[in-house]
Amino acid sequence: MEIKKNITELKDKLADSLQLWVDERIDGLVLDNPQLKVASVYMKRGAKNFLAKQKDGIGDMIDNAALFLCDENGNVDADLLFNDMLSMFREMEEMPFGKGFIRGTIGKGNIRFALPDNPITSILFGKTGAIKITDADLIELKKLLIE
Template sequence: MMEAKKSITEIKDKMADSLLLWVDDRIDTLVEANPKLKVASVYLKRGAKNYIAKERDNLNTMIDNASLFLCDENGNIDADMLFNDLIVMFREMDEMPFGKGFIRGTIGKGNIRIALPDNPVSNILFGNTGAIRITDADLIELKKLMME
């Protein structure tokens, strides 16, 4: 049985490592469905690792800011309830676009869709996949990693 209560410090310590494991698994799943992406997967994993390392401080700041609303007075979060609530909201929210730099897509209705640019480099690396899709089932996998 998973322990539901986590301190904000535990969440921050585990978040980046859990994200790395989760992203690696999502990339492996993408390659299984598109074997042509095997070579590109090395670069995707490297990029994800470098991006998460670069953004670790920002991630911790976001967690600290959110903790004001999510933690009890002792700095603990009912992580199981929080993930369940977030997944329900994710499934029910209307699709909305997002974008930062070359990363663009939509989020909502239980999906995150990251559009891949249509250019020669992307087409060589990713073929005609068009987009990377993350579903609510994928987020449940992240929850399991975070709760271990």
């Protein structure tokens, strides 16, 4: 099914959709680990602040990618794009990423954010070790963006 979206429309919708999606992922994490209920407030706040701080950079990244993804009118087949990206995400070899506090791995259909092993993260997150995002989670983000 072809779902044409203008890249400007997608960019405008991205910030709100990402925030909602992150909040839903955190709520799901709390369901699986009730001891994280208090920490979830700070996780949501941190995610909101991080997204606000990175908004311009994300917009620039989308603008640069748009050269390859959009037609001459700035439209993109959002459904096809997401399906292609998910396919590549599932097939790519796991590789590490990180900068500062945020470190982890991406590939084979998962993004894992490693939590540092220290007393503060142990108090907030218990023995969680890592926060994992799967391809199913990304499909939820796709729904938020293109519906």
